[in-house]
Each structure stands twice: as structure tokens, then as C-alpha cells.
Amino acid sequence: MQKYQAYRLAVAPMMDWTDRHCRVLHRTLSSRALLYTEMVTTGAVLHGDREKLLGFDQAEHPVALQLGGSDPAELAEAARIGEAWGYDEINLNVGCPSDRVQSGRFGACLMREPGLVADCMAAVGEAVKVPATVKCRIGVDDQEPEESLFTLVDLCARAGVRHFVVHARKAWLKGLSPKENRDIPPLDYPLVWRLKAERPELTIVINGGIGSLDEAEAHLRHVDGVMLGRAAYHTPGLLGEVDARIFGGGETVDAFEAVRRYRPYVERQLAAGTHLAAMTRHMLGLFHGVPGARAWRRTLTVEGVKPGAGIEVIDRALAEISGLQEQRLARGLEAGEAA
Structure with a gap:
């Protein structure tokens, strides 16, 4: 330490x-x-x-x-x-x-x-x-x-x-x-x-x-x-x-990468009988300030507590974030071309 x-x-x-x-x-x-x-x-x-x-x-x-x-x-x-x-x-x-x-x-x-x-x-x-x-x-x-x-x-x-x-x-x-x-x-x-x-x-x-x-x-x-x-x-x-x-070295990790790294842990815990919501409740603020954050929170909150909820809930929530970002990027490119 x-x-x-x-x-x-x-x-x-x-x-x-x-x-x-x-x-x-x-x-x-x-x-x-x-x-x-x-x-x-x-x-x-x-x-x-x-x-x-x-x-x-x-x-x-x-x-x-x-x-x-x-x-x-x-x-x-x-x-x-x-x-x-x-x-x-x-x-x-x-x-x-x-x-x-x-x-x-x-x-x-x-x-x-x-x-x-x-x-x-x-x-x-x-x-x-x-x-x-x-x-x-x-x-x-x-x-x-x-x-x-x-x-x-x-x-x-x-x-x-x-x-x-x-x-x-x-x-x-x-x-x-x-x-x-x-x-x-x-x-x-x-x-x-x-x-x-x-x-x-x-x-x-x-x-x-x-x-x-x-x-x-x-x-x-x-x-x-x-x-x-x-x-x-x-x-x-x-x-x-x-x-x-703060420590003067090491990489910067964005929310998407954090989800990718957390995913194997979630899968192991699900296999051991842990409820998905016990893990996803800590992820709600991960995309704070990012377009689609509300959809991310809603999917995890509503779907994550259902009986039998699995890793697919995280994937679905992540897809909503990614989809909105792709739409924004596409609109930006179209605006640039129009200009």
C-alpha cells in the first residue's frame, strides 16, 4: 500500500x-x-x-x-x-x-x-x-x-x-x-x-x-x-x-471501459447466486452527465430487480447509451457536411 x-x-x-x-x-x-x-x-x-x-x-x-x-x-x-x-x-x-x-x-x-x-x-x-x-x-x-x-x-x-x-x-x-x-x-x-x-x-x-x-x-x-x-x-x-x-501515472478509464472490466465479476457473482441489483445499484451514476444516462439508470433500476435478471440487462442499458451517442455523432457529421 x-x-x-x-x-x-x-x-x-x-x-x-x-x-x-x-x-x-x-x-x-x-x-x-x-x-x-x-x-x-x-x-x-x-x-x-x-x-x-x-x-x-x-x-x-x-x-x-x-x-x-x-x-x-x-x-x-x-x-x-x-x-x-x-x-x-x-x-x-x-x-x-x-x-x-x-x-x-x-x-x-x-x-x-x-x-x-x-x-x-x-x-x-x-x-x-x-x-x-x-x-x-x-x-x-x-x-x-x-x-x-x-x-x-x-x-x-x-x-x-x-x-x-x-x-x-x-x-x-x-x-x-x-x-x-x-x-x-x-x-x-x-x-x-x-x-x-x-x-x-x-x-x-x-x-x-x-x-x-x-x-x-x-x-x-x-x-x-x-x-x-x-x-x-x-x-x-x-x-x-x-x-x-492524483498519482501522476496510469491510464484514464472511461465509463465504457469500467463496464467492460466489471462485467466478468458480475458474471461470476451471478453464477454464485448474487442478485444482479446488488451489483448494478452501484453503477447508476457511472454515466453521469453523458447523453443517455437517464435511460441507463432506468434500465438498470427497472430491469435489474426482476427475478432472474442477468448480464443482458447491463448489455441492454449499455446499448442504449451507445445508440444515443452514435445518433449524436451522425447528426454532428450531417451538420458538418451541410455547412
């Missing part, structure tokens, strides 16, 4: 979105970006169906496992299991503000217990050889971000953590929904930039509200890496430019 500095551009862990099928699609677009699992609780790892929770395709590397928990011993054991499954990084969630997460004493509420987070990370760091990292907010509720963020980072750094992903917003634990917590609290990018400037020995990745690669490149003048969330999910095509623009 360090060879390509994969943290320079990462796709955020997003509940119900960044499952294994989503990550394989994203990997068809960028060979270098760091991908993250959805958050998995320590209890689920220790007692649940590990193949369902932790299984992933080898094509996904580099890929990080995000854990949710607050018991150092349980986190250490879950981290050992994650490393044994082949994950390239173990990340602790100190940023999710949902009520369910708070009731389990993990996620953003841990910003109030930086000493406990440091103890957890010390245990994880001793348990695994892969990087042990933290994803946090700048604070919660009435905390002063300059104090809460720097205290958490400094205590974790003393425990051996060298890599932090910082969502540049506070989280309000009462009064705002998880969705509102992604938009309403104001962003404070300069505070995260300052964290890097004052702690140059640490790897600092910035997250929150970053919607384009132009914005990502601007942030990279101040920090080590950028993590994209909703922009990468809703308009995954932008990941096709990541290797060339």
Missing part, C-alpha cells in the same frame, strides 16, 4: 454503499486509490458470519477494514482477524454520529474519550503489522475543535498511530440526523491543514464535502491525502481520472 501512497486518494467507508461489489467497481476505475469497507462492529467480526462480513475480491487491494468498537481487547482481536483475511489497513471509526453507534459507545461519541481511543489504538497496533489508522471528526457538540482534534491526534500518536483521516466537520450527537451531520455543521478545512503543518511527521488525510478532483488537488497542497465520499459514489466516473491526475 505504501508503495503507491494509496492514501493520496481514498474512497470513504459508507454504510450500505461501499460493500464488496461497490469496491470492485471502483477498482475498475482506479488501480491505486485506497478503498474502505463499510464499518463493521467488533461484535459482528467476533461472532458473525465472517465470509459475509469480511470476504472480498483480491482485485480490491489496497483495501482497508474499518472497525467500530471501544473495547481495546475486542478491537485487537477483530484487527487480528481482519489482517488474517488480508486487509491492508485497520481503521477505527471515531466519526459516525448515528444513534445506533452512540448506543454502542463507538463512532463520533469517542471524540469525548480521547484517552480510550488511544488505548484502543495501542491495542490494535500491537495486534497487527499492517497500518492501524483513525478516522475522526474535528469534534462533537460543544467541544472546541482546536482542542478536541489536536488532543485526540496527539494521544493516538503517542500510542503509535501515524495515519489520521479527518472529516473536517463537527458532529452533533443530538438534534441532527446522520444525513444532516454530513451537511449542516460547517466545514473547517484550514484547521485540518494546520494539523498537518504543526504535525508534519504524521500522515493527514482530509475528508468532508470534497466534490471534485480539482478540489482534491487543491487540498493536496496542504495535506497528504484526500478522501472522497458521496462524490465518488454518485459520480464514480471521476475515479477514472485518479491514477493519472
Whole structure:
């Protein structure tokens, strides 16, 4: 993972979105970006169906496992299991503000217990050889971000953590929904930039509200890496430019090529009994801004959920896009000849 500095551009862990099928699609677009699992609780790892929770395709590397928990011993054991499954990084969630997460004493509420987070990370760091990292907010509720963020980072750094992903917003634990917590609290990018400037020995990745690669490149003048969330999910095509623009080498992959690369994976999963819609739901934004994108989404959405839906649904949706492009090209040529 360090060879390509994969943290320079990462796709955020997003509940119900960044499952294994989503990550394989994203990997068809960028060979270098760091991908993250959805958050998995320590209890689920220790007692649940590990193949369902932790299984992933080898094509996904580099890929990080995000854990949710607050018991150092349980986190250490879950981290050992994650490393044994082949994950390239173990990340602790100190940023999710949902009520369910708070009731389990993990996620953003841990910003109030930086000493406990440091103890957890010390245990994880001793348990695994892969990087042990933290994803946090700048604070919660009435905390002063300059104090809460720097205290958490400094205590974790003393425990051996060298890599932090910082969502540049506070989280309000009462009064705002998880969705509102992604938009309403104001962003404070300069505070995260300052964290890097004052702690140059640490790897600092910035997250929150970053919607384009132009914005990502601007942030990279101040920090080590950028993590994209909703922009990468809703308009995954932008990941096709990541290797060339952010990592300084590699090809640019368009949406058509991504579909071609994803297709064999879809066929394998269909043969294993996976429903088509479980995979195509992550493809809806692939042709964002392209003529025919609406027909693409409609075909995948309507046809993909039908019993027995197969690869032909993707082919049909792709044909609609291609047909519209050919029509536009033909009209352009005719207009040119008329001129």
C-alpha cells in the first residue's frame, strides 16, 4: 500500500454503499486509490458470519477494514482477524454520529474519550503489522475543535498511530440526523491543514464535502491525502481520472471501459447466486452527465430487480447509451457536411 501512497486518494467507508461489489467497481476505475469497507462492529467480526462480513475480491487491494468498537481487547482481536483475511489497513471509526453507534459507545461519541481511543489504538497496533489508522471528526457538540482534534491526534500518536483521516466537520450527537451531520455543521478545512503543518511527521488525510478532483488537488497542497465520499459514489466516473491526475501515472478509464472490466465479476457473482441489483445499484451514476444516462439508470433500476435478471440487462442499458451517442455523432457529421 505504501508503495503507491494509496492514501493520496481514498474512497470513504459508507454504510450500505461501499460493500464488496461497490469496491470492485471502483477498482475498475482506479488501480491505486485506497478503498474502505463499510464499518463493521467488533461484535459482528467476533461472532458473525465472517465470509459475509469480511470476504472480498483480491482485485480490491489496497483495501482497508474499518472497525467500530471501544473495547481495546475486542478491537485487537477483530484487527487480528481482519489482517488474517488480508486487509491492508485497520481503521477505527471515531466519526459516525448515528444513534445506533452512540448506543454502542463507538463512532463520533469517542471524540469525548480521547484517552480510550488511544488505548484502543495501542491495542490494535500491537495486534497487527499492517497500518492501524483513525478516522475522526474535528469534534462533537460543544467541544472546541482546536482542542478536541489536536488532543485526540496527539494521544493516538503517542500510542503509535501515524495515519489520521479527518472529516473536517463537527458532529452533533443530538438534534441532527446522520444525513444532516454530513451537511449542516460547517466545514473547517484550514484547521485540518494546520494539523498537518504543526504535525508534519504524521500522515493527514482530509475528508468532508470534497466534490471534485480539482478540489482534491487543491487540498493536496496542504495535506497528504484526500478522501472522497458521496462524490465518488454518485459520480464514480471521476475515479477514472485518479491514477493519472492524483498519482501522476496510469491510464484514464472511461465509463465504457469500467463496464467492460466489471462485467466478468458480475458474471461470476451471478453464477454464485448474487442478485444482479446488488451489483448494478452501484453503477447508476457511472454515466453521469453523458447523453443517455437517464435511460441507463432506468434500465438498470427497472430491469435489474426482476427475478432472474442477468448480464443482458447491463448489455441492454449499455446499448442504449451507445445508440444515443452514435445518433449524436451522425447528426454532428450531417451538420458538418451541410455547412
